[in-house]
Amino acid sequence: MYSDYASLRAWAESEIARTRPPDRTRILVGLGTCGIAAGGLDVLAALREKLADMPVSAEIVPVGCIGMCFEEPLVDIVRPGEPRICYAKVTPKSIPTILEEHLLHDNVRKDLAFAVIGDEPYDGIPAWKQLPFFATQRRTVLRNCGFIDPESVAEYIVRDGYAALAKALFEMTPEAVIEEVKRSGLRGRGGAGFPTGMKWGFCRQSPGEHKYVICNADEGDPGAFMNRSVLEGDPHSVLEGLLIAAYAIGADHGYIYCRAEYPLAIVRLRKALEQARALGLLGEHIFGTDFSFDVTIKEGAGAFVCGEETALMASIEGKRGMPRPRPPFPAQKGLWGQPTNINNVETLNNIPPIILNGADWFASVGTEKSKGTKTFALTGKVVNSSLIEVPFGMTLREVIFGVGGGIANGRQFKAAQTGGPSGGCLSSEHLDWPIDYETLTKAGSIMGSGGLVVMDDSTCMVDVARFFLNFTQSESCGKCIPCRLGTKRMLEILERIVAGQGKMEDIDLLLELGETVKLGSLCGLGQTAPNPVLSTIRYFRDEYEAHIKEHRCPARVCKALITYRISEEKCTGCTLCARNCPVNAISGERKKVHVIDPAVCTRCDTCRQVCNFDAVLVE
């Protein structure tokens, strides 16, 4: 129990000195969900095995995601007095070489090392900020991800962790905290972009016996994992943000509503709560003050609509997660009928640095109306699939071609999808538009929570629209008829179009239905569900028309509109395709040109992928 920040900090420093002698080498392994998926655990096992028979004393530290998914698995070595050297795409096989060379022969292998995670280059290895991927990024939300052991509260504290909470409790009134957040210009990072300080102010002013704060960690967009990386890599910062929100609003209890599909995030959150309780940072009389607050973790049970505030609260109350009309707003009558404030993970994560460094510091980054930075899960047909954080106002081109390294496999950029199923597709005409809340809305998309999926000329935009609508249609809770039936009818029309059975009237019908669904739905899900369809019709109408008028899929994706054929010039008669065809649709003798029977072919693409001579053509 600490009644001031200095003694808490002293405890953390002594704790680190005790467990971590300064003369010992540290080896950091990226073990977020992404690192584990890429084989991080096998690398960890190889590391342990090799270290056991080496005459060096080194400590292995599992860390969160630094964002370079495209270079996973990552292993970083920090020797006393030397910079942190990052090795990328490490395999169990390359571990012995890396360790022996680096630790025994003082030879940092330039061919294996990826970058120095530090300010200066080292021995010909570039500093990370010199790499195009990191050069224009600015890490506020991700400040600790990949730098600290997420399960060590001491490591969080020595990087100024809980200093903002102490500052708020000892030096600021709740009103002053709200004022600071208002002045910072921070807007909700869950998607809608409502000013956070204002939201807090409404909740503070609402009378109520109890007040609640909720952290919305129900990240459900397919193609988005920003919140997960933060929860896994820096759970205490989310908790600190929630604590400050609770103090500002006057809440005595909080909930973190986290997707059950994020088991690692939940484990780390639970651990963080335990550690905070043990240090008196959670529970009765926090830091010895009159402020008491505790947190319960609720696991979401898999319903996309529960990302919506009122549906989320219904779910915590043990009901079907269906939204209700507003007003009353959650700030007036929320969870259990009491004033409630809900913020997204990333919003809360921004709070400690704002309190610590001031509103002006935060507002100095970004555009006039969109302040600060935004994390994006940059994925799809981009070279650097990654988790990034950039200042608002950066152009789409700078993000995709600068940070993202351009389009994979040398193909052409076609579209960028933001905002997930609620967002829209932007075309090449938007490449030089700045990324901020207003600009994206003007372009027919939304900021959303930060999914940014890049599409190339082999992506069919009608198919993408159908993909998102298929998702929202099955996730519609069914309360509002325009959403329940409208999305269903829109999906049926899109299915007709991709099957080559569309009519030209269908496009107008989609537009009309889309507007009706937007207008006639209570919550964000229905109000935005038509966006992927409307925006693709707006910018890629020619693709819709090609499907309808010419029965042709320009990207050669829609199965009903394509045929597979083997090129007579290129086929060498190797029989590989025929042997791999799961439905025996390919015939031909060895060393003779093979033929695909279109009546039997299921267009599964196996033959094209296995062919070594690019002889399988899709037409």
Place this chain on the structure above:
Amino acid sequence: MNDKLREVLQAPVTGKGDLIPLLQKAQEAEGYVSEEAIYAIAEKLRIPASEVFGVLSFYAQFRLRPMGKHNVKICRGTACHVRGSPLIVTAVESELQLSGEDTTPDGLFTVEKIACFGACSLAPVMVVDGRTYGNLSPDKARRLIRKTAEEDHV
């Protein structure tokens, strides 16, 4: 009723807010939510069984049938979609001869489609029995299923 479920039902509850956590624990204990569990939870929370059913059928997490021995999860996130996950779904379903249902008649495989694993740099991705496989092709996916089935018979 198995012992694990009995243990779940013995823990103290405070009110209706405990319904979803109880269902989650019941599913953890049995691998799915059985009819027996539904009635027992209803009784414990003093609410109608129809209400318990109404809540559990709303959420994708809850299953009313036992899970197959091997669990295959195919990512259907956006990044996986544009990198060919529809072809992976077709390949796996045709390999296991599934049409509509998610579990094979012999109870060996359950195939689930998941919104996003967040392993987008490895797209398209599939998770078999907790292990992630990335950069899949339909052919690789089929072979993975075959290998899993064969290992089972050894």
